[in-house]
Amino acid sequence: MLESEVIAMRTGSEPATARSPLRMRLWLSLWGMAWALFGLVAFAMNGRQGWAAACAVVLLLAVVDLCVITYRMRQGPHYQPGRDVPPYEPDHGDGRPRGPGPGNDGGRPGRGRNGAL
Numbered sequence: 001m002l003e004s005e006v007i008a009m010r011t012g013s014e015p016a017t018a019r020s021p022l023r024m025r026l027w028l029s030l031w032g033m034a035w036a037l038f039g040l041v042a043f044a045m046n047g048r049q050g051w052a053a054a055c056a057v058v059l060l061l062a063v064v065d066l067c068v069i070t071y072r073m074r075q076g077p078h079y080q081p082g083r084d085v086p087p088y089e090p091d092h093g094d095g096r097p098r099g100p101g102p103g104n105d106g107g108r109p110g111r112g113r114n115g116a117l
Helices: 022-045 049-074
Strands: none
Touching: 022 049
């Protein structure tokens, strides 16, 4: 690799500084539920059954998304790491992968000892 080709390495602090989009998804899901419910009622009252059905499908998707969001938010730091969760081991820049090295198959999936697929 040339010196002019600089690749940004992980610093290892990403999980400590990352913020989860679950709260944003919660508010967007609630916003979508409100508009889908409004559209469902408005189109049903005006006799547009096809559009009312489309709004009902969107409402159902928003409710399912809201259930998934609340489930993940209640799981705690597994999906939302906080400041008390330690960061991952940083890359030390030597280019070698962590853990066991490649075996007889050259580290390629689907290859046996003789290289056949």
